[in-house]
Amino acid sequence: MSANKLVNKEKRRNIILSLLLIALVLGICGYLEANKYTYSYMISIIERSMVYAVVAVSMNLVNGFTGLFSLGQAGFMALGAYVTAIFTIPVSQRPSVYYISGINPVIANIELPVIVAMILGGLVAAGVAALIGFPVLRLKSDYLAIATLGFAEIIRACIAAPQFDTITNGSYGLKSIPGFTSIFQPLILSAICIGFMVLLINSSYGRMFKAVREDEIAAEAMGINLFKTKELSFVISSFFAGVSGGMLAMFMRSIDSKTFQVALTYDILLIVVIGGIGSVTGSVLGAFIVTAGREILRFFDEPLYIGSINVPLFRPGFRMVIFSILLMIVVLFYSKGLMGTNEFSWNGIIGFFKNFGKKKAKKVEGAAR
Amino acid sequence: MSLTTFLQQCLTGISLGGAYALIAIGYTMVYGILRLINFAHGDIFMMAGYFMIFAMASLPWFIALPVVLIVTTALGVGIERVAYKPLRSAPRMSVMISAIGVSYLLQNLATYLFTALPMGYPEVPGLKKVYQLGGLSASFVTFLTPVLTLILVYLLITLIQHTKMGMAMRAVSKDYETASLMGIDINRTISITFAIGSILAAVGSILYFTDRMTVFPFSGSLPGMKCFVAAVFGGIGSIPGAVVGGFLIGMGETALVAAGYSTFSDAFTFVILIVILLVRPTGLFGEKTTNKV
Known part of the structure; x- marks a missing residue:
């Protein structure tokens, strides 16, 4: 009986802590929103982190939970971003955006609400992923990586192609995309997307994904349809990559095909690796750390003077070198990333601190002796 | 297109393919x-x-x-x-x-x-x-x-x-x-x-x-990927395969540029990759491998 009570007590404590955390996050966001002119830099970092968090979790769904090494994220983001942008640029602004080759009359007068456009973007990405999945998902690890990378590149080439100028505005890109109205918009959107993926991972589908990741042949022997499972994971991940692409378009307010180069996929991959492959909270944490880290490390790009001596290393580009070296250190020495395959939990945190305290106490005891 | 232009393009393609072949060998060996x-x-x-x-x-x-x-x-x-x-x-x-x-x-x-x-x-x-x-x-x-x-x-x-x-x-x-x-x-x-x-x-x-x-x-990243495709095309692990793949990719790309589809010339490589992986996953000269539990 008492054990049961203890569990209940723990549960209640965890719920209270979670509510407190949510209140804290909302409070911080509210405060930033109220003073958005003073904190605009910080707000933009947080918004970008949220966008990256969604796409990092979606990449983790495929790479970490289903064990498919897919590198197509940037392509699906591009699809989502372009669909969102095309349907949300205000009709009155369109002639000035498509000033070079005009706009295709079919889409010229369709303006959709942001959320609808974003979901449409996600659906387009998911549809393309479903088509791509048929040939590509039959391939094994490295081949899959290269093939998805290739597809992302094909999607980008098609977007930039002059043949589609009246739809995508070719290499000139799209601008005048409506931005986020407040910081709560990306917060709620990303919370919903990540929440959905967490539910999916904890459902029976999620267990199927993990079974495929651990051992394809064993999973097949247990009656799991390999292809269907992989396709499902790939399509859902692409849907959310598309949605996050839409969010990125809204965040940046102007996009072109160069935004979605392979480097973007690599950035997302780094977030996933640093956070821990196979950990949702790790990916979210990674998104914030990597995005904020890039900004914080910005001082490496400025010339540094100690007294009157110019330290020669500090000049533009140094930040990214430091960043990539840090990444290599993580890959080589902490291959599990921040969270490994663990998830954040209050019990884990409290246990960690208790253990930490105990260890310290023991050390003190040992020293006293 | 006159014969001279055609031959000229072929020459450009073969030359590009030669450079690709040399890089593709590095991929295939590793x-x-x-x-x-x-x-x-x-x-x-x-x-x-x-x-x-x-x-x-x-x-x-x-x-x-x-x-x-x-x-x-x-x-x-x-x-x-x-x-x-x-x-x-x-x-x-x-x-x-x-x-x-x-x-x-x-x-x-x-x-x-x-x-x-x-x-x-x-x-x-x-x-x-x-x-x-x-x-x-x-x-x-x-x-x-x-x-x-x-x-x-x-x-x-x-x-x-x-x-x-x-x-x-x-x-x-x-x-x-x-x-x-x-x-x-x-x-x-x-x-x-x-x-x-x-x-x-x-x-x-x-x-x-x-x-x-x-x-x-960034001038190495795209040629790098193309050469990997060349290596896959020829059958990964096979050196003659990588060379043949390199020449084919180089010539195909030059042909597309000559035909006026230069934006798609990069995409072309990946289309080849996907086709070859579907039709003949081991490439032209690759060895067959069997799945073992």
């Missing part, structure tokens, strides 16, 4: 032994371009060339030692991520050291001299590339088939663990593989950039 797509290989190729710029700035060309080859080899072997060797027993995904990390690092390093602006590529005397052959006119390097490629490939195949080192390489690529039980020094073999791949990448880079005139930090 993949054959380590089962790793060396994502950094394209960037080693790019770095070789920069080394050439700096070597030529202070040295006469006949000293600069060997210096570039040596430095590039050192870079390739060094990367293997630092980034891949510690991960020998790690899951394949980690090694691949490490490779992507190295590629990212090299690109950022190049941006930092040499700025993102394209730098002019120096000219080795004689290479750019234009020759007339019937109605065709092309620089010496265009004629030299395919010939040099074939000579190097011939030497490489001889090395692999007829020397003890080559035998060790073949053994390691067949079965890693058994080879080490037979007393083959795995690490040395792998280092030599990387060295050969890097030398060929450096030669390829000299031939490629002499035609392109400029180098910038």
Whole structure:
């Protein structure tokens, strides 16, 4: 009986802590929103982190939970971003955006609400992923990586192609995309997307994904349809990559095909690796750390003077070198990333601190002796 | 299109293909032994371009060339030692991520050291001299590339088939663990593989950039990926396959550019990749493998 009570007590404590955390996050966001002119830099970092968090979790769904090494994220983001942008640029602004080759009359007068456009973007990405999945998902690890990378590149080439100028505005890109109205918009959107993926991972589908990741042949022997499972994971991940692409378009307010180069996929991959492959909270944490880290490390790009001596290393580009070296250190020495395959939990945190305290106490005891 | 234009385009394609073939060999050899797509290989190729710029700035060309080859080899072997060797027993995904990390690092390093602006590529005397052959006119390097490629490939195949080192390489690529039980020094073999791949990448880079005139930090990533596709096309692990794949990709790309679809010329490579993986996953000359539990 008492054990049961203890569990209940723990549960209640965890719920209270979670509510407190949510209140804290909302409070911080509210405060930033109220003073958005003073904190605009910080707000933009947080918004970008949220966008990256969604796409990092979606990449983790495929790479970490289903064990498919897919590198197509940037392509699906591009699809989502372009669909969102095309349907949300205000009709009155369109002639000035498509000033070079005009706009295709079919889409010229369709303006959709942001959320609808974003979901449409996600659906387009998911549809393309479903088509791509048929040939590509039959391939094994490295081949899959290269093939998805290739597809992302094909999607980008098609977007930039002059043949589609009246739809995508070719290499000139799209601008005048409506931005986020407040910081709560990306917060709620990303919370919903990540929440959905967490539910999916904890459902029976999620267990199927993990079974495929651990051992394809064993999973097949247990009656799991390999292809269907992989396709499902790939399509859902692409849907959310598309949605996050839409969010990125809204965040940046102007996009072109160069935004979605392979480097973007690599950035997302780094977030996933640093956070821990196979950990949702790790990916979210990674998104914030990597995005904020890039900004914080910005001082490496400025010339540094100690007294009157110019330290020669500090000049533009140094930040990214430091960043990539840090990444290599993580890959080589902490291959599990921040969270490994663990998830954040209050019990884990409290246990960690208790253990930490105990260890310290023991050390003190040992020293006293 | 007249016959002369057609032949002219063919010549350009073959020349580009020769450079691709040399880089593709690096991919195919490393993949054959380590089962790793060396994502950094394209960037080693790019770095070789920069080394050439700096070597030529202070040295006469006949000293600069060997210096570039040596430095590039050192870079390739060094990367293997630092980034891949510690991960020998790690899951394949980690090694691949490490490779992507190295590629990212090299690109950022190049941006930092040499700025993102394209730098002019120096000219080795004689290479750019234009020759007339019937109605065709092309620089010496265009004629030299395919010939040099074939000579190097011939030497490489001889090395692999007829020397003890080559035998060790073949053994390691067949079965890693058994080879080490037979007393083959795995690490040395792998280092030599990387060295050969890097030398060929450096030669390829000299031939490629002499035609392109400029180098910038990202000029290695796309050719790198194309060469990997070439290696897959020919059957990964097979050197003649990589050469055939390199020539085909180079010619196909040139044909598309000539036909006016230059935006799709990059996409074309990946379409080929997907078609070949679907129709013949082991490539043209690849060996069949069976799945074991």
